[in-house]
Every structure is written in C-alpha cells, then in structure tokens.
Amino acid sequence: MGGLHELLREEGAVFAGHGDERTPRHFGDPRREYREATESCGLVHRADRRLLRVHGRAPRQMLHGILTNRIPEPPVGGAGEAVYGTVLTPKGRMVTDLTTLWLGAGEGEGLGLDVATSGHAAVLGHFTRFLPPRFAQVDDLSGRAGLLTLVGPGAEGVVRDAFGTAPAAGYLLQGGGPIGGGLLVARGVEQVPSWNVWASADDAAQVWRRLETRGAAPVGWAVWETLRIEAGLPAFGVDMDETTIPVEAGLVDRAFDHDKGCYTGQEVIVRIRHRGRVNWHLRALRFGDAAPAAGQQLFEAGGAKVRGRVTSVAQSPRFGQAIGLGYVRREFEPPAVLRLGSGAGPEVGVEQC
Numbered sequence: 001m002g003g004l005h006e007l008l009r010e011e012g013a014v015f016a017g018h019g020d021e022r023t024p025r026h027f028g029d030p031r032r033e034y035r036e037a038t039e040s041c042g043l044v045h046r047a048d049r050r051l052l053r054v055h056g057r058a059p060r061q062m063l064h065g066i067l068t069n070r071i072p073e074p075p076v077g078g079a080g081e082a083v084y085g086t087v088l089t090p091k092g093r094m095v096t097d098l099t100t101l102w103l104g105a106g107e108g109e110g111l112g113l114d115v116a117t118s119g120h121a122a123v124l125g126h127f128t129r130f131l132p133p134r135f136a137q138v139d140d141l142s143g144r145a146g147l148l149t150l151v152g153p154g155a156e157g158v159v160r161d162a163f164g165t166a167p168a169a170g171y172l173l174q175g176g177g178p179i180g181g182g183l184l185v186a187r188g189v190e191q192v193p194s195w196n197v198w199a200s201a202d203d204a205a206q207v208w209r210r211l212e213t214r215g216a217a218p219v220g221w222a223v224w225e226t227l228r229i230e231a232g233l234p235a236f237g238v239d240m241d242e243t244t245i246p247v248e249a250g251l252v253d254r255a256f257d258h259d260k261g262c263y264t265g266q267e268v269i270v271r272i273r274h275r276g277r278v279n280w281h282l283r284a285l286r287f288g289d290a291a292p293a294a295g296q297q298l299f300e301a302g303g304a305k306v307r308g309r310v311t312s313v314a315q316s317p318r319f320g321q322a323i324g325l326g327y328v329r330r331e332f333e334p335p336a337v338l339r340l341g342s343g344a345g346p347e348v349g350v351e352q353c
C-alpha cells in the first residue's frame with residue numbers, strides 16, 4: 001500500500017497508529033470529515049482489518065469446525081454472501097471476529113477471511129494448530145490487499161458510479177478479485193451503513209483516486225471510530241479481546257449458527273444459552289460533560305465495588321456529548337445510572353447498544 005500511503009500524505013493525512021502506523025487519523029479537519037461521512041460520502045483507509053486466504057483440497061470442510069457461523073456458498077456470477085462470525089478457543093473465548101467470503105468461484109481460489117488486525121497474529125497461530133495443512137493452507141494477504149470503506153448517504157451512488165454496481169447485501173467480485181488484479185466490493189456492517197472495497201496493494205491508490213473523482217471525501221479513522229461507537233458496534237482489540245466470551249459482547253444473534261455441527265468452543269456457548277448466564281454485558285454509555293478515558297471503572301452511587309469498565313470513548317456530534325461502550329454488571333439493566341471513577345464520580349448513563 002506504499003503508493004496509497006504517499007497519496008494520502010499528499011492529501012494532508014495526519015498519521016497515527018491504529019493497528020498500523022500508516023493509517024490516517026484525520027485529514028486536518030475532523031469536524032468537516034464527520035459531516036462528509038454523515039451527510040455525503042466519506043472514504044476511509046481501514047488498517048483495522050486484514051485479509052486471509054484459506055485454500056487447498058477442502059478449506060470449506062476444515063473451516064466448518066473452527067468458525068462459529070456457517071460457511072457461505074461459493075459466488076454465482078461473481079455475486080456472493082458474506083457471513084460474520086468468530087473464532088473461539090476451546091473455553092469459548094474469542095480469538096478474533098471475522099467475515100467469511102469467497103475470493104473466486106470455488107475452492108481453488110479459496111475462501112477469504114476479513115479479520116481484525118488486532119486478532120491477526122492470534123488467528124494465524126490458531127490455524128497452525130487446528131487447520132490440517134493436507135486439506136487447507138492459509139495465505140496472509142496483508143501486504144497484497146487493503147480495505148477502503150465508503151460511508152454516508154451518498155456512498156451508494158459513489159460506489160455505483162465507480163464500479164457499475166453497489167450490492168445491497170453480500171459482495172461482488174470484479175476482474176478476478178483483489179488477488180487477481182481486480183476488486184471485491186461488499187456491503188458493510190448494518191450498524192454503520194457502508195460499502196467495503198478490497199483492492200490489491202498495487203491498485204489501491206488508483207482506486208482511491210477513482211472514488212474521490214466520484215465525490216468521496218477523505219475521512220480519517222477517528223471519524224470511523226466515532227460512527228461505530230455511536231452505532232454501538234464493538235471492535236475486536238478495543239471492546240473485545242482474548243478474554244471476551246461473545247455472549248458478553250452481544251454477538252450471539254449475529255455471529256453464530258446454532259444449527260450447524262460442532263465448532264471449537266461450542267459447548268461453552270450452548271451451556272450459556274440454555275442453562276447459564278454471563279456476568280458482564282456490553283452497553284452504550286453516556287458521559288455528558290465528563291471527560292472519560294478507556295479503561296476507567298464504573299461504580300454504583302456511593303459504592304466501592306467495580307460495576308463496569310469503559311472500553312471505547314468518542315466525542316459525539318450526534319448525541320452532543322461524550323459517549324462510549326463498556327461492560328456493565330448484569331444486575332444493572334438499562335436504562336441505569338452508574339458513576340465514573342468512584343462512587344462519588346460523575347453520572348454515567350447506561351443504555352442498550
């Protein structure tokens with residue numbers, strides 16, 4: 001992505017690490033960028049996601065016992081379904097979240113796994129242990145393909161103008177996909193209406209320019225973070241990590257196929273669903289005029305026991321205050337009020353994500 005990096009620098013990008021020191025935090029005016037992303041069309045360089053390719057004699061069958069959701073069918077006419085899921089340890093804790101899609105018409109081209117950068121190394125190590133190399137191999141495409149995201153009410157028109165189509169769901173492969181000199185254009189997450197474009201590293205700068213000429217404005221990852229926190233969307237490596245059980249993060253309805261066969265960690269998830277419960281739940285937090293920081297603890301008014309912790313924070317134009325995500329004890333059903341930093345700290349509103 002060296003060519004893209006130089007182009008972004010020329011366009012005034014201010015770089016700061018977010019899984020990658022080459023990620024633009026902003027382009028000089030975050031307020032304007034937020035307006036572009038919510039009123040028109042913003043274009044974000046996403047270094048928080050990586051692309052893996054799983055291929056070989058039987059990649060689909062091998063992944064079936066590892067991923068928590070079903071494996072999608074191969075694409076027809078270049079159009080396919082993308083399925084969100086997770087990879088778990090035998091104890092039911094997360095290795096990463098991911099989206100599964102195909103990189104071509106069948107197992108020869110392989111399955112693509114869009115994984116969190118924060119879980120990238122761990123999932124490669126997990127596959128080394130649990131993916132039989134006789135039947136499936138993993139290629140790390142981190143240096144060969146990168147992700148651009150378009151967001152905002154004008155994003156659909158920009159995508160359609162640039163690529164001839166804007167899939168309402170799933171994805172489309174064009175020109176051989178990102179490993180064949182083409183593109184993979186996918187509908188983004190429902191919580192933040194968007195479109196994702198996976199392009200080869202050699203073509204990323206050209207694709208960026210094409211999208212700009214159609215009306216997309218450069219937007220830094222700080223705005224993307226604000227949008228996802230406003231939407232209550234947890235990010236792996238920020239709101240979820242290797243200690244998280246997906247039930248705590250509210251992923252059971254999104255990331256699991258409860259009718260599929262066995263997968264690693266299934267027993268823990270089934271036990272929680274049918275006979276148990278978790279003590280912590282991801283919640284949306286409202287801080288008002290307080291100035292919170294990720295990692296701060298939450299308390300009951302006048303109490304000394306920790307009742308929650310903050311994982312993400314953003315200053316939200318939409319809500320007109322500081323907002324965040326965090327984990328709260330199950331006893332405090334939303335709407336509820338806790339205190340920031342101590343039992344005498346500022347009030348924090350606790351709401352459903």
